[in-house]
Amino acid sequence: METNDSGWMTTVALACTVIITGLIYHKRKAMLLRRYGLHGPAALPVLGNMLELIKTGTTALEEKWLKEYGNVFVWYFGCMQSITVKDQDILKAVLIKDFSNFCNRKMLDTSPCPLDKGIFFLRDTDWKRVRSIMNPTFSSAKLRMMSDDINRCARHLAENLMRCTEKDESIAIKDYYGAFTIDVISMTAFGLDVDSQKNSDNKLISHMRKIFNNASVPIPVFLSAIFGDWMINLLKYLKICFYPRDSMEFFNREVRMMIEERRRNPSDRTDFLQLMLNASLETSDANANEKAERKVLTTDEVIGQSFLLFLAGYETTASLLSFSAYEMMCNPEVQDKIYEEIVEQLGDEEPTYENIGKLKYMELVLYETLRLYPALARINREAGKTIEINGVTIPQGSAVTIPIRALHQDPEIYPEPTLFKPERFVDFKPNQNIINFLPFGHGPRMCIGMRLALMEAKIAVTHVLRKVKFVQSIDTEIPIVLKDIGLTVPKNPIRLKVKQRTSWEH
Template structure:
């Protein structure tokens, strides 16, 4: 092709140049969004937005840097996909609680396939979410948790036996990441899927392999996800073909296994001896038990307590059981990893908590009721989850142009609370990097500014299983301290170096020294 009669370029090169120029103007228009709305933002790079900063600092540190340099409301581009990092407690309250009806959906930046729209976590339709929430919430009431603590107990006993089998003398250095991930996988598979997986047993080897494959999901392994961040409007194409970004082979296999379990459960009827999340999703119960919803987080609490009008379908049961795998595996194991780390490096608190266990529980098995008496453990766990929150970010989708307080938010963006950052802001948390469980003492807890602490989310869409997760976490710590002294291993990184992933993960694992108690 002749250019102004001066030079001749081959057609393929002209085509590439046209694509590059078109993409440049496409991204330039995208990157002007926050300027048009008067929102301070990290200056994006042409074509790739904030990816260079993400690559350099990682997701959590990138959010922290953006907040510390630009304030409590700052725009950022994941590639060319806009989001706002929000750490203003008053605006958080407005969006996540008071005006929840205007912001009911989690971020829908990426296409969610039809299968996942049946889930409490990812559903895009408010009515569907509301039905699922009111149906599933009774599974996590105090009365139901008392019946499910035996699931945690049996898996904990197996974990302790496996640890004892590894000892060659009185000390053992072991990576607690693999220990806790094995435990949480076993617990959540038994509770949500009705399968006693036992990560040390080969009986369900194929199912365990498929579950592990599903849980190893990451952006880095899926080029379609990267493409979605670079060209957000491809969401329409992905929606047309209903593309699922997850391991569909694993989902199909797990779904088929669960269909058999559900069929068997229904044939047996509502057996009183079967107490797990799966059975409670299958049953339709008129339950007047207490709710998992915290009134201080949900101002319109009563709307969440309306009784469901129908049973969940088998597809909804399967989809939500699989979602519980995602939600209960990484988050709970993360909380366990860092709580055990802090126990190791704070021997004074470890001894204080052990003495409390001796006084309140003794050598009895930990359960839902007796762990409620451990005030020091509660403070310790709360502070651990402040510094290393199991959920590092919470978001809502802004579906239309909205003004909240002094901020104007453009439509079709994700409004994100960077929890890792929020928990480290000095104005809310003096000496934020200092580990101090007394922040959560009965005297000091009331001084914590509302909506500055949210390790399991905020408002009506907070984590429905948070009480189950905390029960599992506390029972695990009690069982460990009943059997072992936890110490730092030689060469332990203090503080731990974190992966650049969206989750809190220590690089190189978390190797601690366990010493048998006599």
């Protein structure tokens, strides 16, 4: 009996010691941050601000905290310390000037190998090496060569939409644009003619949809935020991650087969796969020095990049196109103006890398769409060491969160921010004042596919508007309600009607 009592008391004493030590640590950390010039909402030990974030939603809470604490504040997602920064000078330092200290993302990703080898997740010298191998695959010369493939996919898209005009029904526009972007990335990256636009039960597209349709903050992310690195490693080991297991296995298998096939029969195509294979080793066990010196990729890394290119190439560009269709439908004068520009500038010419530069108004519309609906609502960087910027000390290991959606909605930068006004971008010059406009991020780690995405979007809109018009249907939801997650996606699919454009209309 006595032994039982003393055992019980030891357990209670130990638990109290852990809790009290935790509370003291938590308090001291809060005091230290205040000394560093950092303020923010009160946070619970271990859970941080997670409960509030779940209850109120990240975007609404971010807006509230920006009003309360100004352009720099600290908050906690579980144990992960994050400093949200909307201050222009600090943003410039983090993204560009002091990039060497902020070259990594702070990730709670538990993707198992080889999916964790995708460039988005890589760190330090691995990221540098892979980025330097991948950069040339997105050069102007390579983009120029891709325009024929993209035109072929865009013609299929326009024909598909034309078919929809025969029925008096609304369509979920993302289904069409999603199939188009899958076709483009399959063709330009891997030389695969999957034609998912005709073949709607194609496995590739159903796995892509599965990955993104369930987009929400998944339980593994919460667990990793609360319990930190050991939980990330455990979940990785158990293959529990953001993506459905069968989709991961599908991609892993398919890409491995594609690689083996290319190794057996090398192609004279200059698609991404071939360029990556040209820089690849046939083993996965090269050491770090060897990889860095010879600028090579392992087979696992080729698979990781391939998976990432599918993910990045599909959702983001399909979203841009779908939101632009919605805004064209809501603003018919904008839609007419783009059509008139296509007629005036291109006539019946095929859109190409060169001539799409003439579609200036269409470009403004795409920018304004990206301002209102940035694919990623926020991005982040991890502080490699403690650094002081403009009187604010950013401790080593903290995430610096860049609130893209909030930045794009700031009335001081964009007057009447909720209105769709493409003209506001007339004087916008890329690389000037660009810290206010971050749909593709910024600095050496910005989106590698930006120019491909914009070219793809312009070619698609040209083909589509030549044939059809977007109009409202009885089940079109206006205004769009967005999900409050890291990706900018509507709560319900965007539905609208397509009407055949008759030659006498314009």
